Amino acid sequence: MSTSLQTLPRVERNSLATALVITRREIRDSLRDWRIMTPILILTLLFPPLMNFTARLATNWVAKYDAPIVGERLIPFLLMVVGFFPISFSLVIALETFVGEKERNSIEPLLSMPVTDLELYLGKMLAAFVVPLMASYLGITVYLIGLYFSIGWQADFWLLAQMLLLTTFKGLVMVSGAVVISSQTTSVRAANLLASFIIIPMALLVQAESILLFWGEYRVIWLIIAALIVVDLILIRMGVRIFNREEILSREMDTLNLKTIWRDFRGYLLRPPQQAADRNAPLPRFDPWRMLRRDIPRLLGDYRLPLAMVVLLVLAASVGGAAFAPVYRLPAGSVNLHNLPADAFDDLDNVSSLLPTLSVGGIFWHNARVIVLEGILGLFSFGVLALILIMIPMAMVGYFAGAFGLLGYSPWVFLATFILPHGVLELPAAIIGTAFALRIGAGLVSPPEGFDVGQGLLLTVANFVKVFVLLVLPMLLAAAFVEALLTPQIIQWVYG
Known part of the structure; x- marks a missing residue:
C-alpha cells in the first residue's frame, strides 16, 4: 500500500x-x-x-x-x-x-x-x-x-x-x-x-x-x-x-533467528542504558567496573517505580504476617530462647529439606536460586509470582516477630538478632532482584518506549542479568557469610 x-x-x-x-x-x-x-x-x-x-x-x-x-x-x-x-x-x-x-x-x-x-x-x-x-x-x-x-x-x-x-x-x-x-x-x-x-x-x-x-x-x-x-x-x-x-x-513471516537474538541481547547487556536502543552505537567491551559505577546506578534510577512497589509490598506482607500472630498463636512454652545452648543450631540442617543448610554455600545457592526463579516465573505471570516469592518469607518474618512478642519476647530484639545482621544485605538484594524480575513480566504488558514486545523482553532480561550478576550475587554472597558465621553468634550472645 x-x-x-x-x-x-x-x-x-x-x-x-x-x-x-x-x-x-x-x-x-x-x-x-x-x-x-x-x-x-x-x-x-x-x-x-x-x-x-x-x-x-x-x-x-x-x-x-x-x-x-x-x-x-x-x-x-x-x-x-x-x-x-x-x-x-x-x-x-x-x-x-x-x-x-x-x-x-x-x-x-x-x-x-x-x-x-x-x-x-x-x-x-x-x-x-x-x-x-x-x-x-x-x-x-x-x-x-x-x-x-x-x-x-x-x-x-x-x-x-x-x-x-x-x-x-x-x-x-x-x-x-x-x-x-x-x-x-x-x-x-x-x-x-x-x-x-x-x-x-x-x-x-x-x-x-x-x-x-x-x-x-x-x-x-x-x-x-x-x-x-x-x-x-x-x-x-x-x-x-x-x-x-x-x-x-x-510482517510477512515469523522467523526465529538465534544469531540476531544473541546480537541484540549482547548489545543491551554491554551498552550503557541510555544507548541500549541505539543499534548503531559501538559495542563496548565487557567492563564490570564501568557497569558498576555508571550502568547499575542508572538502571536503579530507571527502575525506581518497581523498586518502590516491591518495598511497599514487602512492608505490607510483614505487617500482614504480624497481624496473623494473634489468630494463630504459638502454644505457651513452645519456644524457649532463654539460656539458648551453644549447640542450638547444630541440628538445623535436619529440620526440613525445603530450608537451606546453615552454610555459606547452602544459603547463597538457595537465595540466588530464588531470585532466578522470580525472573522465570515473572515472565509467565506478568511479574505476579515474583512478588509472591518475596512476600511469603517476609510474611513469615512478620508472623514470627508478632508470635514471639505474644510469648513475652521483644519482637524488635528478635528482628535485630535473627534478621538484621544478614538482612541489611540480603533484603536489599532480594528487593532489587524482585524489582527487575517484576519488570520482565511488566515488559510484556507495556514494553519500553520504542521497543516491540520481543525487543522489550530482551532488554528487560539483559538488565536483570546485568544487575543480578554484578550487584545482587555479591550482596547475596556477603549476606550468606554473615548469616552462616555471624548471625548464630549474635543470637547466642543475646539469648545464650
Missing part, C-alpha cells in the same frame, strides 16, 4: 460508539457463518438439557444412599460447565480477528478505517466476545428452566451471580488473550498453536473451580473472579499497548 497508514485521517477521541460500529459489522459476519453458529447453537440448545438430565439422574441416584449433598454440589458444577462451553467458542472467533483478515486479504481496508487503534482493537474484541457470551447466558437460562420444572431446583442469587461473572470474565480473558495473539502472528496456524497458552491455564482453572464447587467453598470463587478481572485489565492494556497497524501489514 503506497499511502502510509500514519497519513490516514483519525478521529480525535476514543469513541465507544465508533468501536461498536466495527462490532456490529463483525457480529453480522459471524451470524452469517454457519461454521460458527452451528456448534454454538448445538451447545446452547442441546447441551443444557443433557446436563439437566444428568443432574436429575444423579440427584435421584444419590438419594437412594442418603447422600443428597453430592447432588446438591453437582448442580452448581454443571451450571458452571453449561456456561463455559459456549463461551469457549469466543477463543476461536478471537483468533481470527486480525490474522484471519490478513489471510483473507481483507486486512488493508480494515486497518485503513479512519478510527483510532483503541477503537479498532476494542471493536474487534467485543465482536468476538458478544455472540458466545449471549449463547452462554442462553444456555444457563435453558439449564435453570429445565431444573426448575424437572426437580424444582432454584439457584441462589449469589450463586447465579458468581456463575454469570465467572462465565463473563473467563470469556473476556480468552478473548483478550486471543486478540493479542492474533495481532502478533502471521498465520492462523501459528495463532492456533499459541492458543495453547490460553487453553491450558483455563482448563486448569475450570478444574480448580470444580473442586471448590464440590467442596462448597463459594467464598473463594469471589477471589477467582477478582483475579480474572485483574488479568482482563492486564491483557487488554497489553493488547492496546502493543497493537501496531504498520507492523501487522508489514
Whole structure:
C-alpha cells in the first residue's frame, strides 16, 4: 500500500460508539457463518438439557444412599460447565480477528478505517466476545428452566451471580488473550498453536473451580473472579499497548533467528542504558567496573517505580504476617530462647529439606536460586509470582516477630538478632532482584518506549542479568557469610 497508514485521517477521541460500529459489522459476519453458529447453537440448545438430565439422574441416584449433598454440589458444577462451553467458542472467533483478515486479504481496508487503534482493537474484541457470551447466558437460562420444572431446583442469587461473572470474565480473558495473539502472528496456524497458552491455564482453572464447587467453598470463587478481572485489565492494556497497524501489514513471516537474538541481547547487556536502543552505537567491551559505577546506578534510577512497589509490598506482607500472630498463636512454652545452648543450631540442617543448610554455600545457592526463579516465573505471570516469592518469607518474618512478642519476647530484639545482621544485605538484594524480575513480566504488558514486545523482553532480561550478576550475587554472597558465621553468634550472645 503506497499511502502510509500514519497519513490516514483519525478521529480525535476514543469513541465507544465508533468501536461498536466495527462490532456490529463483525457480529453480522459471524451470524452469517454457519461454521460458527452451528456448534454454538448445538451447545446452547442441546447441551443444557443433557446436563439437566444428568443432574436429575444423579440427584435421584444419590438419594437412594442418603447422600443428597453430592447432588446438591453437582448442580452448581454443571451450571458452571453449561456456561463455559459456549463461551469457549469466543477463543476461536478471537483468533481470527486480525490474522484471519490478513489471510483473507481483507486486512488493508480494515486497518485503513479512519478510527483510532483503541477503537479498532476494542471493536474487534467485543465482536468476538458478544455472540458466545449471549449463547452462554442462553444456555444457563435453558439449564435453570429445565431444573426448575424437572426437580424444582432454584439457584441462589449469589450463586447465579458468581456463575454469570465467572462465565463473563473467563470469556473476556480468552478473548483478550486471543486478540493479542492474533495481532502478533502471521498465520492462523501459528495463532492456533499459541492458543495453547490460553487453553491450558483455563482448563486448569475450570478444574480448580470444580473442586471448590464440590467442596462448597463459594467464598473463594469471589477471589477467582477478582483475579480474572485483574488479568482482563492486564491483557487488554497489553493488547492496546502493543497493537501496531504498520507492523501487522508489514510482517510477512515469523522467523526465529538465534544469531540476531544473541546480537541484540549482547548489545543491551554491554551498552550503557541510555544507548541500549541505539543499534548503531559501538559495542563496548565487557567492563564490570564501568557497569558498576555508571550502568547499575542508572538502571536503579530507571527502575525506581518497581523498586518502590516491591518495598511497599514487602512492608505490607510483614505487617500482614504480624497481624496473623494473634489468630494463630504459638502454644505457651513452645519456644524457649532463654539460656539458648551453644549447640542450638547444630541440628538445623535436619529440620526440613525445603530450608537451606546453615552454610555459606547452602544459603547463597538457595537465595540466588530464588531470585532466578522470580525472573522465570515473572515472565509467565506478568511479574505476579515474583512478588509472591518475596512476600511469603517476609510474611513469615512478620508472623514470627508478632508470635514471639505474644510469648513475652521483644519482637524488635528478635528482628535485630535473627534478621538484621544478614538482612541489611540480603533484603536489599532480594528487593532489587524482585524489582527487575517484576519488570520482565511488566515488559510484556507495556514494553519500553520504542521497543516491540520481543525487543522489550530482551532488554528487560539483559538488565536483570546485568544487575543480578554484578550487584545482587555479591550482596547475596556477603549476606550468606554473615548469616552462616555471624548471625548464630549474635543470637547466642543475646539469648545464650
